[in-house]
Amino acid sequence: MFSINRRDMILGSFALAGLPRMALADADGFIDIGAFETQVQLVEGNYPKTTVWGFNDSVPGPMLGGKQGERMRVRLINGLSEDTAVHWHGMRVQNAMDGVPGMTMDPVPPQGSFEYDIALKDAGTYWYHSHNRSLEQVSKGLYGVVVVEETAPPDVDHDLVVVLDDWRLSPEAQITDDFGNMHDLSHGGRLGNYIHAVVEPMPARLQANQRLRLRFVNTATDRIMPMVLRGVEGWVVARDGMPLAVPETIGPLTLGPAERVDVIVDVTAGAGGEVLLAFREGDQGYVLTQFPVLAGTRAPRDAVVALPPNPISQIASIEGARTVPVMMGGGAMGGLRSATFEGEEMEMRALVERGQVWALNGVAGLPAEPLFQAARGETIVLKMRNDTAFPHAMHVHGMHFQEVLPDGRFGPHKDTVLLMRGEERAFAFIADNPGKWLVHCHMLSHQTAGMKTWFTVS
Ligand SMILES: [Cu+2]
Structure with a gap:
């Protein structure tokens, strides 16, 4: 028997209010992302702020991206006391822009910077993260989401990014400094004690029959995230950014580290009900975030059709491969x-x-x-x-x-x-x-x- 547990046990929930924070470029066409140590209110309630490493003082960092076919220019500025570099996960970039220190670029030293210039070939949900001492730097918050919009986006009422992460925090809500201990390294990795979902933007005025696109990103360094959605029904339309040729009915949604799943769902809960996202553990679901469904209803839409394919070649045969x-x-x-x-x-x-x-x-x-x-x-x-x-x-x-x-x-x-x-x-x-x-x-x-x-x- 599956049950939803609303008690705040190992899990908390957190969501930022406001508009999508799609970053804007400077006059020279570059968006600056500065890696700095900063403090954010990671845990709700009476907890102190958590010292993190974030881009532009936030975790996740600013949402980057643009329209498919455009270019994205990003200047990484290193405000840390150690080297860093940014990798564009899942984006089919030129090798020199891949962000792997020692292989495709020199690491960016403290006070240094690096300019990334990337063609947005593929629409979809991608992400960026440190690729230098990445276990520690990603654990501390050096990541963000890249959304590349289709030239003709699907008809939805809300387009939301759901960023999942797993933090290992002390009782004072500080990131524990036990990186790279042999037990973690040799077993299932650095698993945290605080799983949360950041939803951007917060959906205002959810109503019955509204259609949502939810872009799930698992930014955890090591944790596999089994998720449960309630109050909606719909389809998986993309995996790792790439549209599925045929949308799939949503089954168990499980995201390994770095995986993305995009779904398009219709709100089936009525007024007074809610749309709810939970982390699934065995037959329990721990609520990560929930949104009330308000009065009013929208006319139902037709079934979801496949998103337009990205310009990527399909494997036709592996003969001779x-x-x-x-x-x-x-x-x-x-x-x-x-x-x-x-x-x-x-x-x-x-x-x-x-x-x-x-x-x-x-x-x-x-x-x-x-x-x-x-x-x-x-x-x-x-x-x-x-x-x-x-x-x-x-x-x-x-x-x-x-x-x-x-x-x-x-x-x-x-x-x-x-x-x-x-x-x-x-x-x-x-x-x-x-x-x-x-x-x-x-x-x-x-x-x-x-x-x-x-x-x-x-
Ligand atoms: Cu592994």
Whole structure:
């Protein structure tokens, strides 16, 4: 029996009031995002403000984006006392704009800046986050959402971003400073004790039969987020930014770290009822946010149709494609006895000492040599196998992939996918974006502790 729990247990809810904070550009066409330490009221009630690291003094940072086909110019200013860099998650950017320090750019030093100039090729929901010491910097709040609007957006009454995060806070609502401890690194990552949803903008005047687009983004470093929606019915229309060819009826909504799901739903609750979002844990649902449904009703609309497709090539066939095995190993209870780290074969004990306990194809940490070198336009099949005791959220930079389904069809375009323990699944993509690209687990504790590799497209 599933029940909704309204007591504030491990969870709180928080929502910002007001208008969408879509950032505006300066006279030179650049939007400045400054990374600074700041204080925000993260937890409601009698808690003190939380010291965070945020872009432009807010968490999430300012909403960025624009219309599909436009360019987005962003100047990152580093107001921190350590290096940083911003990665545009899921956006098919030029390699030099991908924001990976040491691979596509130099890290931005304190007081330094970097100008990103990005063509908005694809409509959809994306996000940006630090890619330098990312476990700590993302945990502290260095992230925000990118919304790229269709040239002809669908007819909805409210278009809302729902940013999910998971914080590990002290009783004084401060971020605990226990980053990178071996238990977190080798198990399910840095899991928090305060899960919340930030909704932007707050929907004013919800009414029966209104249509909402909800853009869910899981910004948590490590937590998988199973969600429950009440008071609405509708369809999943996009995953990881990319429209589905055929919208799906909403089933369980589970977002791994870095995944996005866009839904279009109609309010089925009547006046006096509510639209409610809950975090699901077993047969309990903990309310993250809820909105009252007011008097009045709107005429029902027709069923949702697919969003216009983005200009991304569909995989037609994997005949003749190159298959690259990606064997995920290591972690606690994983049975990995040794792996190569920095060119040296090491026993697990030595790997633990170096904080490198996860491996891809027997290599912990970023290898000197790429996993493969693709010719531009080549079709690559990543045959991933999770030979560990934990789920992993595998992310490919620069290109979206499609799962090769058992019946030979291809799944929707994705940039991040959850692989559960023991799963073996294949993902195909056309290597059409030249440069050096990362493949890594987006559970940032696992990435920090070795689960990463890279490839080139020439
Ligand atoms: Cu992982």
